[in-house]
Amino acid sequence: MLVKPTDNIPDIVIGRLPLYLRALGRLQQEGKEVTSSHELGNRLEISSAQIRKDLSHFGGFGKQGTGYRIEYLIEKLSTVLQVNQEWMVVVVGAGNLGIAISHYRGFQDRGFRIAHLFDESPEKIGARIGEFVVKPMRKLNDIVRRESIKIAMLAVPAEHAQSVADHLVEAGVQAILNYAPINISVPPDIQVQYIDPVTHLQHMTFYLSGE
Amino acid sequence: MLVKPTDNIPDIVIGRLPLYLRALGRLQQEGKEVTSSHELGNRLEISSAQIRKDLSHFGGFGKQGTGYRIEYLIEKLSTVLQVNQEWMVVVVGAGNLGIAISHYRGFQDRGFRIAHLFDESPEKIGARIGEFVVKPMRKLNDIVRRESIKIAMLAVPAEHAQSVADHLVEAGVQAILNYAPINISVPPDIQVQYIDPVTHLQHMTFYLSGE
Numbered sequence: 023m024l025v026k027p028t029d030n031i032p033d034i035v036i037g038r039l040p041l042y043l044r045a046l047g048r049l050q051q052e053g054k055e056v057t058s059s060h061e062l063g064n065r066l067e068i069s070s071a072q073i074r075k076d077l078s079h080f081g082g083f084g085k086q087g088t089g090y091r092i093e094y095l096i097e098k099l100s101t102v103l104q105v106n107q108e109w110m111v112v113v114v115g116a117g118n119l120g121i122a123i124s125h126y127r128g129f130q131d132r133g134f135r136i137a138h139l140f141d142e143s144p145e146k147i148g149a150r151i152g153e154f155v156v157k158p159m160r161k162l163n164d165i166v167r168r169e170s171i172k173i174a175m176l177a178v179p180a181e182h183a184q185s186v187a188d189h190l191v192e193a194g195v196q197a198i199l200n201y202a203p204i205n206i207s208v209p210p211d212i213q214v215q216y217i218d219p220v221t222h223l224q225h226m227t228f229y230l231s232g233e
Numbered sequence: 234m235l236v237k238p239t240d241n242i243p244d245i246v247i248g249r250l251p252l253y254l255r256a257l258g259r260l261q262q263e264g265k266e267v268t269s270s271h272e273l274g275n276r277l278e279i280s281s282a283q284i285r286k287d288l289s290h291f292g293g294f295g296k297q298g299t300g301y302r303i304e305y306l307i308e309k310l311s312t313v314l315q316v317n318q319e320w321m322v323v324v325v326g327a328g329n330l331g332i333a334i335s336h337y338r339g340f341q342d343r344g345f346r347i348a349h350l351f352d353e354s355p356e357k358i359g360a361r362i363g364e365f366v367v368k369p370m371r372k373l374n375d376i377v378r379r380e381s382i383k384i385a386m387l388a389v390p391a392e393h394a395q396s397v398a399d400h401l402v403e404a405g406v407q408a409i410l411n412y413a414p415i416n417i418s419v420p421p422d423i424q425v426q427y428i429d430p431v432t433h434l435q436h437m438t439f440y441l442s443g444e
Contacts, residue, residue: 036439040432044414048391065416104438111434122333123430128414132431133438172441173434180259197437199430203255203339205276213440215433219334219410220343221251222426223322223384226408227315227344228247229424230383 031079036103038076041066043099047132050092058089105133110169112195114186115177116141116149116156119201123175125152134173138165159189166193173197180204187214242290247314249287252277254310258343261303269300316344321380323406325397326388327352327360327367330412334386336363345384349376370400377404384408391415398425 045065049057059070077083083095100106111134113120124139142159149156174195178186183202197213256276260268270281288294294306311317322345324331335350353370360367385406389397394413408424
């Protein structure tokens with residue numbers, strides 16, 4: 023039984039579902055057909071009780087004692103997360119990071135396709151980066167609206183992140199993955215997630231024995 | 234008063250300290266000298282009560298009603314997180330992502346310096362990437378040991394991530410930032426953090442109205 027997402031599912035639970043989906047995909051690649059909350063928990067270093075509890079928000083998906091059918095669980099989690107469809111994504115910023123993102127092959131089979139790469143620098147506009155030709159920012163609004171693109175990745179310097187985010191929201195983008203090391207402010211109905219490697223490094227150095 | 238880190242501080246609290254540090258750095262760049270838990274909270278979308286509680290684990294740092302002196306708080310949080318020193322970091326994987334990481338200028342002023350870039354592909358070894366010459370994996374052990382390097386960033390394909398992680402741990406690395414979209418297994422005293430943009434994208438699509 024698939025329960026429709028409701029707003030009483032904690033966001034921290036939603037945040038773990040992509041990890042489950044990734045681990046399940048890996049198990050499937052290894053040729054497995056069935057798994058258990060214990061096996062998933064070992065892979066992810068999350069307790070099996072937590073996993074069962076998280077999945078129970080959506081109606082379960084497995085019978086006690088028989089484990090989970092991997093294919094079925096992948097399908098159900100993909101539906102819950104709405105990645106049983108392909109989302110088009112724009113990347114803003116054609117520096118080293120934007121280029122690396124545009125070349126990354128790991129988006130496509132997990133629900134996302136990079137559709138356009140934008141930059142505002144005259145030297146970059148028109149350049150060919152892999153399969154993309156860098157488009158000027160002034161075309162962003164039209165393209166995003168015309169193609170109903172809902173998701174953007176922000177790979178611009180920190181000082182431009184807020185103004186580009188405003189521009190994206192204005193164009194109709196509803197979710198921003200921000201690689202700039204700065205918090206951006208957006209209307210409450212817009213999703214923002216952050217990728218900042220330094221925050222992860224600093225989290226780990228807390229635990230290291232000093233040099 | 235600075236309280237020494239102890240193991241009864243929840244890891245989730247430690248994980249927020251780099252966000253506080255980043256926001257404080259930004260406030261300082263804006264020319265501010267004093268801030269409050271309310272101002273920080275607004276920037277980070279974290280409640281001011283949470284911020285005060287988190288900081289109280291380390292003895293406070295501010296007086297009720299007068300706010301926090303930004304420079305002082307930066308210094309104290311940097312000390313707690315041990316980023317009042319510069320950590321050398323190796324990057325393994327000289328593909329697009331490893332190259333982007335090696336060019337990224339945001340590490341240096343936040344406690345980290347990329348010291349070496351490794352790859353195992355004969356076509357990449359010896360290539361010049363910015364200021365780095367790509368070194369062969371067979372030299373990793375010697376270099377990491379000789380220079381007492383404790384931190385590595387893993388930018389290799391998923392299928393190689395575990396074996397490279399084993400190699401890094403063997404060489405004495407204590408903290409790994411893993412960009413490969415796969416969970417790796419390491420001894421309990423080794424820190425691992427993950428960067429996987431797709432998990433963030435999938436987290437956000439849960440909330441989007443379908444196409």
